[in-house]
Amino acid sequence: MTPAQPVTADRQPLLALQGIRAAYGNIDVLHGVDLDVPRGAVVALLGPNGAGKSTTLKVACGLMAPKAGKVLVAGRDVTGARAEDLARRGLVTIPEGKGVFPNLTVRENLVVATYGGQKLAAIEAVAYERFPRLKERRNQLAGTMSGGEQQMLAMARGLASNPAILLLDELSMGLAPLVVEELYEIVAQIARSGVSILVIEQFARTVLGVADVAVIMLNGRVRSIGTPQEIEAELSSAYLGG
Amino acid sequence: MNEQPDRVAEFTAEIESMKLKAGGASSEKYLLISGVVAVLVGVVLAVVGAVQVVNAETPMDQQAFLATGAFLGIALVIAGAALFVRYSLARYLRFWMVRLVFESRANADRIVEAIDRASAPR
Numbered sequence: 001m002t003p004a005q006p007v008t009a010d011r012q013p014l015l016a017l018q019g020i021r022a023a024y025g026n027i028d029v030l031h032g033v034d035l036d037v038p039r040g041a042v043v044a045l046l047g048p049n050g051a052g053k054s055t056t057l058k059v060a061c062g063l064m065a066p067k068a069g070k071v072l073v074a075g076r077d078v079t080g081a082r083a084e085d086l087a088r089r090g091l092v093t094i095p096e097g098k099g100v101f102p103n104l105t106v107r108e109n110l111v112v113a114t115y116g117g118q119k120l121a122a123i124e125a126v127a128y129e130r131f132p133r134l135k136e137r138r139n140q141l142a143g144t145m146s147g148g149e150q151q152m153l154a155m156a157r158g159l160a161s162n163p164a165i166l167l168l169d170e171l172s173m174g175l176a177p178l179v180v181e182e183l184y185e186i187v188a189q190i191a192r193s194g195v196s197i198l199v200i201e202q203f204a205r206t207v208l209g210v211a212d213v214a215v216i217m218l219n220g221r222v223r224s225i226g227t228p229q230e231i232e233a234e235l236s237s238a239y240l241g242g
Numbered sequence: 243m244n245e246q247p248d249r250v251a252e253f254t255a256e257i258e259s260m261k262l263k264a265g266g267a268s269s270e271k272y273l274l275i276s277g278v279v280a281v282l283v284g285v286v287l288a289v290v291g292a293v294q295v296v297n298a299e300t301p302m303d304q305q306a307f308l309a310t311g312a313f314l315g316i317a318l319v320i321a322g323a324a325l326f327v328r329y330s331l332a333r334y335l336r337f338w339m340v341r342l343v344f345e346s347r348a349n350a351d352r353i354v355e356a357i358d359r360a361s362a363p364r
Contacts, residue, residue, distance in 0.1 A: 014250065025337035039250055074254040081262055089256040090249070164253035194249065 012075045014039045014196045015060060015091070015165050020069035022052075022059050029055045031220045032069070037165065042187070042197045044207045044228070046235065047217035053200045054096065056217070057167050060198065061093040062086045073165070088116055090164035096173055096200075098150040100157070102143025106134050109142050109153055113160040127156035130186065148179035155186065166190065168199045172206065180206050208232055274329040280322025287315030 013036035022030040030052050037043045047053050058064035060071060062083035071079045073091060087093065100109050110123050128135035131152045137145060142153055151171060158166060168187065172180040188210040191197050201207045208214060214231035216223045224234060291311005298304040 014253075024340045025333050027337070027340060074250075074257045076257050076260075078257065078260065078262060081260060085260060086257075089260065090253045162249070164249050 012039075013037055013072075014074055015198065016070075016072040017056065017060060018070045018072065020056070020059055020071070021067045022055055022064060023067055024055075028067075029220050030059070030066070033059075033217070033220070033222055035060075035215060035222060037196050037198050038213070039196055040191075040194055041212040042191045042199065042210055044211035044214045044231075045198060045200045045217060046207070046214060046231070047202070047223075049202060050219075051217040052220040053202075053217055054169055055220075057093065057169050057198070057200055061091060061167050063093075087161065090162065091167070092158045092161055092163035092165070093167040094154050094158040094169065094171070096170035098147065099154045100142045100150050102150075103141060105139050105141055106145075106153055107138045109157060110160065113157040116161045118160055118162075123156075123160040126159055127153075130159060130189070131156050146179075147175050148183065151175065151179075151183060152186070155183075159190070163195055166195050166197045168197065170200055170202065172201060172203060177206070184210050205232075270329050270332065273325055274333075277322045277325030277327075277329065280318045281326065282322075284315045284318030284320075284322060287311055287318065289315075291315055 015037040017033055017035040020030050020033040020035075021028065033052070033056055035043075035045070035056065045053050045056065055064065059066050062071075062078070062081050062085070065080050069079070070077050071081075073086065078086065083093070101112065104112070107124070110127055111120055113123050114120050124138075128138075133149060134152060134156055137149065142150060145153070155168075171183055171187070175183070184206050187197065187199065191210065199207050199211065208228035208231065211228045213225065214228045215225045216231060216234065224231065226234075288311050291307050291314075294307040295304050295311060298307055
């Protein structure tokens with residue numbers, strides 16, 4: 001496969017990164033990343049540890065300002081916009097490592113999501129419809145739930161603000177394969193409802209099942225873009241440095 | 243691929259209405275450089291002012307040179323030094339934090355490896 005072909009979308013992508021360079025102090029991490037998330041598509045961003053996937057996500061959601069390049073959301077240059085402003089409008093990030101408050105109950109974690117201005121009842125309705133298990137555990141401390149359930153709670157909180165674009169970082173981290181499969185089934189449902197999704201994963205097989213486009217990143221650069229089938233064939237060589 | 247045209251249209255309109263600061267990329271480097279420049283300009287002003295104060299013939303002239311040389315020059319030195327310390331320290335601390343994260347990851351990997359080795363059947 002030829003490296004880094006641009007995604008061909010009929011229309012303007014909902015999220016686009018153009019020539020993004022980013023650094024932590026003097027350490028350059030991204031060396032010119034171009035990435036498109038077309039409307040209504042699930043894009044899987046794959047790569048080994050240290051490839052720059054999470055930094056790409058931080059730049060995309062506004063948590064980190066790039067040194068150079070542009071972040072376009074719905075066609076507008078929003079480089080340097082604050083993450084909370086973007087999130088309030090519908091660019092929602094679910095960070096890696098289960099972003100829940102362990103010492104609050106499920107319900108209290110959902111109360112935190114009302115910060116964006118939504119009513120608790122509406123948030124609960126969406127959360128419990130999508131994740132019935134959370135309803136059963138609504139008075140349980142989040143930290144005492146299983147890893148998969150905590151991840152569900154993090155996703156429920158992300159969905160509370162009715163996202164137009166959802167950025168998911170390492171959903172599968174530390175979870176059993178069966179739980180991961182269950183979570184990706186939910187991601188597929190969310191995608192079917194029309195949300196554009198960028199998923200970051202180190203271990204790829206499950207996410208390729210739900211993705212429309214897959215991208216491999218290596219050493220801070222996009223190495224290749226293609227259909228999940230094309231990318232699957234290339235994965236081993238990318239991970240093993242071939 | 244799926245779409246929800248209403249939500250996308252609403253989202254596009256909201257993003258369009260966002261107020262953004264001009265210029266996107268990090269301004270940290272430029273603030274650091276402007277701090278250094280302010281210190282240099284301040285020192286030059288202070289030295290020139292001091293020389294002119296010494297050579298001034300009337301107290302009125304002395305006051306004028308004091309105002310530019312001493313007050314403006316020293317104010318620039320202080321403000322520039324503050325900018326320099328603020329932004330060079332931020333860079334240094336960020337670098338330090340990345341190093342800490344890197345070391346803690348390496349440590350975790352070593353521990354996992356040791357546990358794996360210890361729990362492997364002999």
